[in-house]
Amino acid sequence: MGRSEKVILTNMCMIYDDNGRILVQDRLNPNWSGITFPGGHVDKGESFSHSVIREVYEETGLTIKSPLLCGVKQFQTTEDERYIVLFYKTNKFEGKLTSSEEGNVFWLKRENLYKYKLANDFDKMLEIFESDDLSEFYYNKESELLTVQLL
Template sequence: MSKSEKAVFTNMCMVYDDNGRILVQDRLNPNWAGVTFPGGHVNKEESFSYSVIREVYEETGLTIKSPELCGIKQFQTMEDERYIVLLYKTKAFEGELQSSQEGNVFWVQRKDLFNYKLAKDFEKMLEIFESENISELYYHTEEETLQSKLL
């Protein structure tokens, strides 16, 4: 029995500042539409940290520094691949904010975040970004029903 499996690696980053603002993206992709944080796929042979720096730049125009790995989201795809989202956060950035084809990016006060239509399960992911005691959002099938668990 093989211990290996196919996997897809992606990332997401919460960029924030000292004034209580967080950077969000209103995603246009109908498969996962709504407000979330910027991020994307890890390229073959690319470091995880570099991939999140690249993705944030491509989607926001900002160059982030010192992204801190703070958690993970994982689930099985319909093709039986393990889909892994590496969750990062940082308050070190520079550049000029600009939106991309992925969606409009803008700053919001953290306290106002729930005034927006959030992407599916983003609220659960937010708990990982903001907690020191939760590091994983895990999806699994239990009695033929997809369940999620924060660990």
């Protein structure tokens, strides 16, 4: 058995400020709609850090600095590709907040997050972003059932 496999690389970034607010995106994609953090795909040959800086800019109009890798999410697609989401966070940013066709972006107080419809399993992903003890969100396939594991 070979050691290589098909992989899709993506990113997501939690941007927060000193006033207890987080930047969220209300995604329009019907395959995964609801409140989440901005992010997107890593282009071939692109560094992971540059990809999250680019994606955040494209989706929010903000230029982030010093994104810190804080976790990862992974699962197998129906095409047997490993889908990996690199989780970043930062409180260093500048620019004018602007929404994109991906969805409306806006600031909200962290404690008000659950007043909104969250994207599927986003609440569990948030545990990884905010934890010093967890670093991986993993969909484990047991029999025909997918279960979330936070590791």
